Amino acid sequence: MKNPLFKFLILNSTFFILLSAACSRKQEAPPPPPPPVNDFVLKNLVTEFPGELPTSAYAGQVQLIVFFRTDDAPCRGSIPDWNALQKEFAPRGFTLVGAVVDDRNPDLLAPEAIALGAAFPLGLADAPVVAAFGGPAALRAIPTAFLLSRDGAVARSYAGFEPLPRLREDIARLLDGQPLADRAPKVVLPEDNAP
Numbered sequence: 527m528k529n530p531l532f533k534f535l536i537l538n539s540t541f542f543i544l545l546s547a548a549c550s551r552k553q554e555a556p557p558p559p560p561p562p563v564n565d566f567v568l569k570n571l572v573t574e575f576p577g578e579l580p581t582s583a584y585a586g587q588v589q590l591i592v593f594f595r596t597d598d599a600p601c602r603g604s605i606p607d608w609n610a611l612q613k614e615f616a617p618r619g620f621t622l623v624g625a626v627v628d629d630r631n632p633d634l635l636a637p638e639a640i641a642l643g644a645a646f647p648l649g650l651a652d653a654p655v656v657a658a659f660g661g662p663a664a665l666r667a668i669p670t671a672f673l674l675s676r677d678g679a680v681a682r683s684y685a686g687f688e689p690l691p692r693l694r695e696d697i698a699r700l701l702d703g704q705p706l707a708d709r710a711p712k713v714v715l716p717e718d719n720a721p
Contacts, residue, residue, distance in 0.1 A: 565582045565678070566654070567579065579648075586676055587621050588620045593669055594624065598668055609644065611694070614694070620701060621647070671684040673697065
């Protein structure tokens with residue numbers, strides 16, 4: 527194998543065989559979408575509602591599931607906004623569901639929950655409810671909310687406090703059967719203005 531042309535041909539042939547084998551591998555299919563989360567039960571914390579809050583009662587509606595704490599001042603301060611969403615969109619097939627995440631005794635939580643004056647169903651989210659939304663890691667902030675489409679699929683999640691106009695826009699779009707607006711950050715490249 528002293529002929530350099532022969533070595534070149536052998537090496538290139540081997541390279542192209544390996545490259546074609548690597549490129550011909552089947553691409554793995556993307557993971558399936560998460561299952562709908564439209565059928566879970568919260569333990570009621572407010573006496574105006576039944577002992578359990580089955581979300582299946584709201585099947586076919588757009589739902590905003592808000593995970594929060596009753597002893598968190600910013601969450602308590604958001605109740606009027608959440609009440610406004612419930613009042614504005616309920617006639618169109620929307621329900622906001624408050625899901626309290628707290629490991630304190632429900633007997634202590636119930637008076638706090640009642641004092642909130644929530645105009646929407648409010649219950650205690652236990653471990654199976656949290657697991658249905660991806661487990662504790664999915665609750666990246668307090669509050670964390672999940673907007674569900676009419677078929678129970680998670681359309682969007684919100685970690686932390688989302689501006690009310692954005693929530694309104696997303697809820698209205700789902701109620702109208704429209705896709706949600708893309709919220710991915712846009713990369714703006716500087717124009718080439720070099721002289």
